[in-house]
Amino acid sequence: EVLLYISFTYFDWGKQTELQNNSKAADSDERYQQCIKHIELAMKSNRDNLVLRYNLCMAKLQAAHCVLQKQYRNIPRTAQEVRGALQGLEESLPVVRQLLKWKGEGKKIVVPTAMLEDFIKNCSENIDSAKDHLKEEEKKENEAREMRELQRVEALMLQKERELTMVVQKEKEDQERRERERRARDKMRRVENLVSGWEKETKHDESVKAARNPVGEAPQVVDGFNQNEESHMSGANLFDSDSATDDDEPEKDEKKSKAAAQESERSIERPVKPATETSKDLFGDSSDDSSDEELTSSANKRGADSDDDEGNKRHKRG
Structure with missing residues (x-):
């Protein structure tokens, strides 16, 4: 009796909560489940009690109705809950039909026939409705599962794409790094080649200089004069010769200028013969011997001057 009282309390509490007919009625389903639990515990000690069987079927019918109404009360539910409600209805319907049959056979059933018939009617309708709700919930769950799968695949693709x-x-970074290292190696190789070439060129120049100017070699003495002194003297004589030659050039020019000036003066002082002179006058006679002597003396003087110049040159060169 205590279990029956507790089960009745949960049943009534669930019905009162369900009267709110909104999201606040979500707890009524749990209270109906507690009612069913305590009735089943009471039936373990009294299996032949037909009233307990009817009460259990009624609690399952009310719990199934509560689950089906969650859709309209904006209360979330799962296909498993709808499947459980449908299973309870399908288990209760044959029990009540059997009670109605026994009552028709005259067996003592304390439950009125009208209540049994109403139960069968409501249970059948709820079974049909529960099947539709179950299909809908399964469809939603399949769609949600497909959506989650698509999201998972999309997330996996995004992850793969990021990877x-x-x-x-x-x-790309490794390739750029390798390219930078390659360019750096090429530059270092070119620098090493340049340095090596410079070193070789420097050594070659030093060897050439060393070959031209040997270090530590004693000068050779020939006839009381060493080669360095002789080369120095020969160089000095060479430069002296050039300077002497350069000094002779102005003297020669000056002499030539003087000779040209004297020649022009003589040509001016020479009298102009009239155009009517005879061939004798043109070619000269005995009276012009002085002129011939002057010309001869000037020519001899120019020859002597040239001889003196050549003698001076030979003397300086010697």
Whole structure:
């Protein structure tokens, strides 16, 4: 009796909560489940009690109705809950039909026939409605499952894409790094080649200089004069010769200028013969011997001057 009282309390509490007919009625389903639990515990000690069987079927019917109404009360539910409600209805309907049959056979059933018939009617309708709700919930769950799968695949693709992008970026960075290292190696190789070439060129120049100017070699003495002194003297004589030659040039020019001036003066002082002179006058006679002597003396003087110049040159060169 205590279990029956507790079960009745949960049943009444669930019905009162369900009267709110909104999201606040979500707890009524749990209270109906507690009612069913305590009735089943009471039936373990009294299996032949037909009233307990009817009460259990009634609690399952009310719990199933509460689950079906969650859709209209904006209360979330699962296909498993609808499947459980449908299972309870399908288990209760044959029990009540059997009670109605026994009552028709005259067996003592304390439950009125009208109540049994109403139960069968409501239970059948709820079974049909529960099947539709179950299909709808299963469809929603399948769609949700497909959506989650699509989201998972999309997330996986995004992750793979990010990983691929990272791999490509890393490969690009590695390639750029290798390219920088290659350019650096090429530059270092060119620098080393240049340095090596400079060193070889420097060594070659030093060897050439060393070959031209040997260090530590004693000068050779020939006839009381060493080669350095002789080369120095020969160089000095060479430069002296050039300077002497250069000094002779102005003297020669000056002499030539003087000779040209004397020649022009003589040509001016020479009298102009009239145009009517005879061939004798043109070619000269005995009276012009003085002129011939002057010309001869000037020519001899020019020859002597030239001889003196040549003698001076030979003397200086010697």
